[in-house]
Each structure stands twice: as structure tokens, then as C-alpha cells.
Amino acid sequence: MNNKVSKRKGAIFSDLDRLAFDHQDPSDYMKKFSKGVNRELIEMISSDKNEPIWMQGLRLKAFEYFKKIPLPTWGPDLSDLDFDEICFFAKAADQKGGFANWKVVPDYIKKTFERLGIPEAERRILAGVGVQYESESIYHSLEQEWKDLGVIFADFDVAVQEHPDLVRRYFMKCVPANDHKFAALHGAVWSGGTFLYIPKGVKLKKPLQAYFRMNAQNMGQFEHTLIVVEEGAEGHYIEGCSAPKYGSNALHAGCVEIFVKKGAKFRYSSVENWSKDTYNLNTKRAIVDEDAIMEWVGGNMGSGVTMLYPCSILKGDRSCADHLGIAFANEGQIQDTGAKIFHLGQNTSSKVTMKSISKGGGKSIYRGRIHIAKTAKKAMSQVECDALILDENSISETLPSIDIQCDDSTTNHEARVGRLNEEDIFYLTTRGIPQEQAEAMIVNGFINPIVRELPLEYAIEMNRLIEMEMEDAIG
Amino acid sequence: MNHVLSIKNLHVEVEGKPVLKGVELTITPGETHAIMGPNGSGKSTLANAIMGHPKYTITKGDIRYNGKSILNLTPDKRALLGFFLSFQYPQSIQGVSVEEFLLAAYRNQQKYLHPDKPPVLVFRFKRMLKELMEMLQIDEKMAERDLNYRFSGGEKKKTEILQMAVLKPTMAILDETDSGLDVDALKTVCKGVALIKKQLDGKMGILLITHYQHILKYIKPDHVHVLKEGRIAKSGGASLAHQLEKKGYEWIR
Numbered sequence: 001m002n003n004k005v006s007k008r009k010g011a012i013f014s015d016l017d018r019l020a021f022d023h024q025d026p027s028d029y030m031k032k033f034s035k036g037v038n039r040e041l042i043e044m045i046s047s048d049k050n051e052p053i054w055m056q057g058l059r060l061k062a063f064e065y066f067k068k069i070p071l072p073t074w075g076p077d078l079s080d081l082d083f084d085e086i087c088f089f090a091k092a093a094d095q096k097g098g099f100a101n102w103k104v105v106p107d108y109i110k111k112t113f114e115r116l117g118i119p120e121a122e123r124r125i126l127a128g129v130g131v132q133y134e135s136e137s138i139y140h141s142l143e144q145e146w147k148d149l150g151v152i153f154a155d156f157d158v159a160v161q162e163h164p165d166l167v168r169r170y171f172m173k174c175v176p177a178n179d180h181k182f183a184a185l186h187g188a189v190w191s192g193g194t195f196l197y198i199p200k201g202v203k204l205k206k207p208l209q210a211y212f213r214m215n216a217q218n219m220g221q222f223e224h225t226l227i228v229v230e231e232g233a234e235g236h237y238i239e240g241c242s243a244p245k246y247g248s249n250a251l252h253a254g255c256v257e258i259f260v261k262k263g264a265k266f267r268y269s270s271v272e273n274w275s276k277d278t279y280n281l282n283t284k285r286a287i288v289d290e291d292a293i294m295e296w297v298g299g300n301m302g303s304g305v306t307m308l309y310p311c312s313i314l315k316g317d318r319s320c321a322d323h324l325g326i327a328f329a330n331e332g333q334i335q336d337t338g339a340k341i342f343h344l345g346q347n348t349s350s351k352v353t354m355k356s357i358s359k360g361g362g363k364s365i366y367r368g369r370i371h372i373a374k375t376a377k378k379a380m381s382q383v384e385c386d387a388l389i390l391d392e393n394s395i396s397e398t399l400p401s402i403d404i405q406c407d408d409s410t411t412n413h414e415a416r417v418g419r420l421n422e423e424d425i426f427y428l429t430t431r432g433i434p435q436e437q438a439e440a441m442i443v444n445g446f447i448n449p450i451v452r453e454l455p456l457e458y459a460i461e462m463n464r465l466i467e468m469e470m471e472d473a474i475g
Numbered sequence: 476m477n478h479v480l481s482i483k484n485l486h487v488e489v490e491g492k493p494v495l496k497g498v499e500l501t502i503t504p505g506e507t508h509a510i511m512g513p514n515g516s517g518k519s520t521l522a523n524a525i526m527g528h529p530k531y532t533i534t535k536g537d538i539r540y541n542g543k544s545i546l547n548l549t550p551d552k553r554a555l556l557g558f559f560l561s562f563q564y565p566q567s568i569q570g571v572s573v574e575e576f577l578l579a580a581y582r583n584q585q586k587y588l589h590p591d592k593p594p595v596l597v598f599r600f601k602r603m604l605k606e607l608m609e610m611l612q613i614d615e616k617m618a619e620r621d622l623n624y625r626f627s628g629g630e631k632k633k634t635e636i637l638q639m640a641v642l643k644p645t646m647a648i649l650d651e652t653d654s655g656l657d658v659d660a661l662k663t664v665c666k667g668v669a670l671i672k673k674q675l676d677g678k679m680g681i682l683l684i685t686h687y688q689h690i691l692k693y694i695k696p697d698h699v700h701v702l703k704e705g706r707i708a709k710s711g712g713a714s715l716a717h718q719l720e721k722k723g724y725e726w727i728r
Contacts, residue, residue, distance in 0.1 A: 422529070427566040430526050431580035431638060432554035432587070441579065445570025445621070 036084040039063065042188050045089050049157050049191075052164055055171075062177035062187025069181040075367070076305045076334045081279055086251050088189040088222070146204065152197040153208055156224050159195030166197060170226055174257035174285050174313075182253040182281045186222050190255065193223035196237055198264075203234040207269070207455055210239050225256040229264040229292075238269040238455060250278045252303075258286035260294050262316065267295040271458050273302040273465060276333060280306040290316030290345070297453045300327045300335055301465045309367060311340035314348035314376075321350040326447045326462075329362030329394070330469050338367040338399075339383075343376035343409070352383040355447050358394035359469065365397045370411060372404045379409040387417045388446050390439075440470035477541060479504050479557070479646040479680035480525070486535035487517075487524045494520045496705035497536070504645065505677035509691055509716065510684045512702035513724045518684045519563060521702070522650040525682075526560045527553050540646065554580075555587040559644030561635040563651040567623035573634060574604060574618040577641050584642055607640045611667040628655030629664075636667040643675055648682045653690035665693030688716040701727050 042063055046056040071078050146153070152163060160167050177187035194210050210225075229235055252274055260266045266286075274280050280303035286294045296310040312321035327335035341350040356364035366385045387396035398415045420442060428438035444451070444466050451459045480502040487495040494517045502508050512518050524531045525538055527550040537544050540556050548556070568576070582594045601618075608615055613633050623631050632652055639647055649668070653661055672679055683694060691699075691713065699715040700707045701724065708727045709715065 421566070424566045424568055426526075426528055426550060427562065428568070428576070428580075429550040430554055430558075430560050431576075431642065432551050432583045433580055434551045434583070435549065437579065437583075438551075441571050441576065442568060445568055448570030 035087050037063070037066075037086075037088050037185070037189060041088060045189060045191060048089075049160070051160060054168060055160055058172065058177070059188050059190075062172075062184050065178045065184035066181060066188055069178070069184055071181055072307075075307055076336050078279065078281075078305065081251065083185075089191055146202075149202045150197075150199040151202060151204065152195060154195050156193035156195050156226065157191070159226075163195070163197070166228070167195065167226065170228055170257065170259060171224075172255075172257070174259065174287050175255050175283050179283070183255065183283050186224070186253045186255045186283070190222045190224045193254070194225045194227075194237075194239075196225075196227045196235070198227075198229045198233040198235045198266075200230040200261075201232045202230075204236065207236040207238050207267075209237070221250075221252045221254065223254045225254070227256075227258040227266065227268070229258070229260045229266045231261045232263045233261070234265045236267040236269065238271075238458060240271045240273075240458065240461070250275065252278055252280045252282060254282045256282070256284035256310075258284075258294065260286055260288045260292040260319075262290045263292060264289070265293040265295075267297065268310075269297040269454055269458065271299045271301070271454070271462060272306075272308075276302060276304055276330075278303045280308065282306075282308045284308065285311040285313065286321070287313045287315055288319040288321060291318045292316060293320045293322070295322045296324065296339070297450065298325045298337075299447075299451070299454070299458075299462050300325070300337055301462075301469070302333075303335075304332060305334045305336070307336045309338045309340050309369070311342070312350065313342045313344065314350065314379075315344050316348075317345040318347045319345055320348065323350070323352040323354070324450045324453055325352075325354045326450050327354070327356045327364050328466065328469055329356070329358045329364040331360035331362060333362045334365070335363070336365045336367055338365075338369075340369040341371065341381060343370075343372045343379040343381065343406075346375070346377045347379070348376055349380040350382070352381075352385075353450065354384070355386045355388070355450060356396060357388045357390065357443060357446070357466075358396050359390040361391075361393040361395075363395040363397070365399060366415070368400045370400070370402045370404075370413075372406050372409045372411065374405045376406050377408045379406065381409070381411040383411075383413040385413075385415040386446070387415070388443065389417060389419055390443075436471060437467075440467045443470060477504065478502060479540060480682065481539045481542070482525075482536070483539070484536035485521075485524065485533065485538065487520055488532045488534050489520060489530060493534070494705055495524065498702070498705070498707055500682075500700065500707065502646070502680040502682060504680055506698065507672075507681040507683060507694060507696045509696035509699045510682060510702050511686070511688065511699060511716065511719055511724075514686065516702045517705045518686075518702055519650055522560055522648050522682075522684055525553075525648060526550050526558060551583070554642070554644075555584060557645035559639050559642055559647045561632075561639060561647065561649045561652050563654060565623050565631050565635055567621070567626065569621050569624050571622050572619050573622050573637075574601070576622050577604060577638060580638070581641055604637075604641065607637060610670055611637055611640060612663050613637055629657065629660035632656055632660065632664050633667070636664050636671070640667065640671050643671065643679075645675070645678050646680050646682070647671075648684065649694075650684045651686065652683070653685055653687060661690065662693060665690065668694055688720045691716050703727055 042059050046059055172187055175183050177184050198204060227237060258266060258268060288294045294312050300306050310323060314321055321341055323339040325337060327337045329335040339352045352368060354366050358364045364387060368383060370381045372379045383400060385398050389396050396417055400413050402411055404411060420439060424442055425435060425438050428441060429435055444463050451462045478501050482498050482500040485495050485498040498521060510518055520531060524533060533546060538546060545553055578600050581600060585595060604618060611633060623634060652664060683696060696713055699711055699713060701709040
């Protein structure tokens with residue numbers, strides 16, 4: 001594992017070392033929670049959160065599915081994942097729900113975020129901030145003007161209490177608990193997360209943000225993100241994830257559900273950098289109605305094993321999905337990522353642009369599924385995959401699956417695999433740029449078309465992360 | 476004596492094939508030397524070998540900067556010493572802007588020259604770059620474009636000279652800078668080189684590699700050398716270039 005304090009060599013952005021991301025705060029409060037998942041634990045979580053009975057019912061039903069559904073038979077090997085060794089629930093904050101403002105957030109938690117370099121200024125730029133520390137949200141705020149328009153941006157536990165009808169109407173209706181094993185597990189033990197509701201016609205001008213982090217050994221994280229974008233509304237939500245590193249397997253099985261109603265437009269961005277011993281088995285899905293637009297922008301840097309295929313269900317006529325993604329697989333990592341699009345409505349269109357980098361024996365896989373239903377007349381789908389392999393030991397694979405049931409549709413899939421060009425590197429080094437930095441620049445340039453879609457702070461963080469990953473000489 | 480470049484009995488192989496077979500060349504600060512020669516005589520090999528391209532193997536001889544061998548220095552270290560190569564065909568790097576690239580290059584150089592000083596602030600650098608772009612008659616918007624990506628031939632060469640203006644080398648190698656340029660673009664580029672040379676006040680040596688003598692109208696060489704079959708076959712003053720134009724390369728043995 002890369003755990004050195006690395007000196008950066010005159011790069012554009014200021015110093016930031018890997019330790020900042022893999023730093024672990026003392027977590028005494030973890031001791032009272034046991035490992036493994038069972039009915040008692042689920043009831044305990046539910047009663048601890050003082051949940052309505054219907055939510056507890058959903059949890060228990062999901063747990064039944066979890067017990068029945070086997071691990072996926074495709075994709076990366078998950079046999080080392082030991083559910084009995086994972087702590088499924090922890091509280092970092094004593095208060096229920098969340099803190100009223102940043103001032104009362106405990107110092108040790110603030111310190112962690114400081115090390116992660118989330119600056120005060122950024123909180124000002126990004127108007128609403130929801131930060132999750134382990135399983136409970138510790139900070140949420142939303143500009144008053146948006147509140148006045150009826151926008152709800154809340155910790156998910158709080159939303160269950162305060163907006164039960166809304167939550168009940170949508171919760172796990174996009175990703176049903178019996179979808180797959182980890183959706184079932186998520187449904188049983190979910191904790192924390194974000195609820196965002198944008199009322200009809202409301203257009204949010206600034207992105208809303210949340211930051212998730214796992215901070216205790218063998219800690220699972222099962223945050224639930226539920227977003228409802230009503231007719232003609234617009235918004236952008238961004239999640240960042242970073243976790244400290246541990247010596248044993250941690251699991252992240254979050255769930256993102258997005259409902260984009262008629263004529264609405266929504267963008268979901270995320271930067272995920274879980275520690276390298278984490279299984280990141282995340283489910284993200286959107287249902288897109290008539291004339292609505294859904295955009296996914298994602299960067300996956302960390303984790304040992306990632307399985308993540310954001311999905312758009314283009315239900316309404318003329319609905320549209322745009323998927324942009326980057327995956328970086330370094331030593332010991334498998335990035336099994338991609339996109340799933342279901343074209344159901346007429347004149348629906350989708351575009352997938354994925355870029356992957358493999359280094360130090362890492363493995364990047366693009367796994368995609370394009371489904372064009374009989375009803376999806378004149379559907380259009382375009383998939384572009386670009387892979388960059390940095391050395392002989394690293395692997396890149398493209399596994400597209402295209403299922404067309406409607407003749408009157410257009411699909412296009414392009415895949416390219418490349419290596420760093422020696423002449424490019426020579427060119428940059430003749431200007432006094434050391435080889436490592438030159439390589440990092442070229443790699444950053446490769447993913448830049450996607451990174452520049454992220455808000456500036458995230459783009460900078462992505463670039464820093466890439467530079468850190470590149471610091472081990474390629475050879 | 477102080478030489479920005481001295482090349483001694485240089486033998487270079489490319490993929491096992493000998494290309495340079497004993498080149499001798501000495502350049503003192505402020506001098507401009509032109510290397511002329513037919514295609515395949517080894518002109519670009521000489522440029523790449525001086526900069527330390529990994530594909531060019533030096534089998535014999537030495538390349539020195541101020542009397543010290545640079546053979547075991549990587550290209551970036553040679554650049555920090557003061558070497559600069561304006562490429563005949565510059566690579567295009569997608570996703571990396573001209574400005575971002577030059578800031579990184581400039582900061583590396585300044586860190587080497589002045590290790591105790593903090594890195595240049597972005598806005599100061601941008602101001603400096605803007606001034607240099609004005610001087611070289613380069614459109615300001617070029618700074619934000621991806622390096623050489625979808626640049627015309629002229630834009631690429633201008634960008635090379637802009638890089639030279641930022642880094643202010645003491646030993647500049649201009650490899651076929653005239654190729655692919657129309658007369659106006661050539662004039663602009665050469666004017667830029669002259670301005671940089673003037674700014675450096677006699678400190679910069681120039682090695683101008685060219686097939687045609689046309690560029691020599693705009694950048695006046697102090698010495699002209701003819702490279703033929705991997706050796707300097709003839710050396711002389713500026714007048715040698717005129718003779719070459721009239722008679723071609725065949726008469727030189």
C-alpha cells in the first residue's frame with residue numbers, strides 16, 4: 001500500500017499527501033457496536049433512530065432478501081468479503097439527526113475534515129453542505145432562499161422523521177431491495193445519507209454537496225441518497241467520498257435513487273476515494289421521465305474492488321441521459337465500473353463517455369449495458385470508452401452488452417486502448433519537467449475532458465489524487 | 476574557454492544503426508551556428524541526442540555544457556541547465572493547456588535556479604505570459620488551448636518560440652523551425668527569436684538546424700556547418716549558406 005509521505009515536485013496545486021486521506025482518528029466510540037448483521041442489529045438500528053414501523057418493516061423484509069440472494073456470479077471475486085467481520089452501524093455524533101451549524105461540530109471531526117482539505121471557503125462556495133461522518137450526518141445547511149422555495153435538503157434519518165410521506169413514496173422504489181444482494185443489505189442496514197427534494201419549477205443555481213467518510217475499522221457504510229426532482233426543476237448534487245485506510249476489509253454499499261420528473265434536469269456528480277481495502281459496491285439509479293435530462297459525472301480513485309454502474313432508466317419519451325466517468329486502478333485495485341441505460345420511451349437518447357487508467361498491476365473494466373426496448377422507437381445510444389494502460393502488468397477490459405429489441409434505433413460503441421507515448425513524455429521533459437510529473441500531466445490531460453465537468457474544488461482534488469497515484473514511478 | 480555547447484567526436488546510434496559518426500562542434504555564448512545538410516544526414520539526430528532522447532544511443536564521444544559532460548543527465552535536467560529544443564514536429568498533448576504546461580515548466584526551472592524562493596504566483600505568471608505573447612504576436616486565447624492540439628503548423632512553431640521566451644535558454648536548438656511556415660509566419664517566428672536573443676544579452680547560443688537557407692535571411696548565423704553522412708563535412712561563415720543554395724550539397728566531400 002502506498003502510505004508514504006510524498007514530496008510533490010513543483011506541481012500546479014499545493015501540497016497534499018496521501019496520509020491526509022488515509023489518516024485515522026481515534027474511534028473509541030466504536031467499541032460498543034458489535035460486528036455482523038442479524039435481526040437484532042436491524043431492530044436496534046431502527047429503534048435507535050426511532051423510526052416509523054413501516055421503515056423497520058422494510059428493513060426486515062430487505063434482510064430476508066439479503067439472506068436468500070447469492071453473491072453476484074459475475075464480476076470481481078468477492079469471496080474474501082466476510083459479512084461477520086463488518087460493523088454495520090456506528091454513531092459518531094451523540095446528537096440525534098445532525099448539528100444546527102458548523103460551530104457545534106466536535107473538534108476531532110472538524111480536524112479530520114481539515115486534513116482532507118475541505119476549506120471554509122469551499123463551504124461558502126457550495127451553498128448547502130451535508131457531511132456524513134461514519135453513519136450519521138454531522139452537518140447540514142441550506143440557503144434560506146431555497147428553503148423558502150420548498151427545497152428540502154436533509155440528513156436522510158431526519159427526512160424519515162420530518163417528511164415520512166415523501167420518503168415512503170420514493171424510498172427504494174427505484175432500486176428495490178430484491179434487486180441484488182447488496183441492495184438488500186443496504187435496505188436492511190442503511191444509515192444516514194441525503195434527502196433532496198426540489199419542488200416543481202425550482203432551479204437551483206449552485207451545486208449542493210455532501211461528503212461521506214468511513215473512519216473506523218471494519219466499518220460499513222450504507223448511506224442512502226434519495227433525490228426527487230419535480231417537473232421542470234433543475235439541480236446539481238455532488239458527493240465526495242474519502243476513507244482512511246485499514247488492515248482489514250471495509251464495505252461500502254450505498255444507494256442513490258434519483259427521480260427526474262417531466263422536463264426536469266438533474267446532474268449527480270461524485271468523487272469516490274475509499275481506502276484501498278474497501279469493497280465499494282454501490283448502486284446508483286435514476287428514473288427519467290418525459291423530456292427530462294439526467295447527467296452522471298463520476299470519478300473512482302480508491303477502493304480495492306469497485307463495482308459501480310450508474311443506471312438511467314429512460315422511461316419518458318425524449319428523455320435523455322449523459323454518463324461521464326473516470327476510473328483509476330492502481331496496484332491491487334479492480335475498478336469494475338460502467339453504465340447501464342434502459343431505453344423505454346420513444347426518441348430517448350443516451351451518451352456514455354468512460355475513461356479508465358490502469359497502473360501498477362491494477363485492473364480497469366468497463367462493463368456496460370445498453371437495453372433498447374421494443375417501445376423505444378428512434379432511440380439513440382452512443383458509448384465511448386478510452387483506456388490508458390501505464391505499464392505491462394496492468395489490465396484493461398471492455399465488456400459492453402447491447403440488447404436491441406427495436407429496429408428503429410441507433411447504437412454506437414467505440415473503445416480505444418492506449419499507452420503513454422514516449423515522444424509526448426520526451427517533449428514535456430525537454431522543458432525541465434521531471435518524467436513523473438510529465439506522466440502525471442499527460443494522465444491528467446487524458447481525463448481532463450471529464451474532470452472539467454466537476455466543480456472546481458473537486459476538479460482540483462481529482463487532479464491532486466491523480467498526481468499522488470502517479471508518484472510511484474511508472475518505470 | 477566558456478562554451479555553452481561543445482560536442483566532441485560524437486557517435487550516435489538509432490535503433491542499432493549508426494547515424495552520427497564523429498561530430499565536432501563548439502558554440503560560445505551569443506553565437507548563432509547553422510547546421511545545414513541534406514535529408515537523412517543526421518541533423519535531427521544531433522538535436523535529439525543533445526536533448527537526451529532515450530532512443531538515441533551515444534556510443535562514443537561527449538556533449539558538454541560549460542565544459543561539463545551532460546551525457547548522464549535526463550532531458551529535464553539538461554533543460555534546467557539551459558538547453559532548449561524547438562521541435563520540428565511538436566507533440567500535441569490533449570487536456571493540458573499551454574498555460575498550465577508552461578507554468579509547470581517555469582516553476583520547475585525557477586525552483587532549480589532559486590531554490591529558496593517561493594513558487595511564482597499564478598497571476599504574476601499569467602501577466603508575464605501575456606506580455607511575451609504580445610511580443611511574439613500570439614493570440615492571447617492560445618494560452619488556454621490544449622498544447623499543440625489542433626494547432627496549425629504556424630501556431631505550433633509560434634508556441635515553441637513562446638516556450639523558449641518563457642524559459643530563456645542559454646543553449647537553444649531550433650530544429651527545422653522554418654518547415655511548414657509561410658513567409659509571414661516565418662518572419663514573426665524569427666523576429667521572436669531575435670527579441671529573445673536580445674533580451675538574453677549575448678548569453679544565449681543558438682544552433683539552427685535547417686535544410687534550406689531561407690531562414691538564415693532572418694536569423695543571421697555566425698557560422699555555418701554542413702552535416703553530411705554523420706559528420707561535419709564543411710564549416711564556414713554566413714557566405715557558405717549562399718554557396719550551398721547555388722550549388723546544392725553534392726560538391727561537398
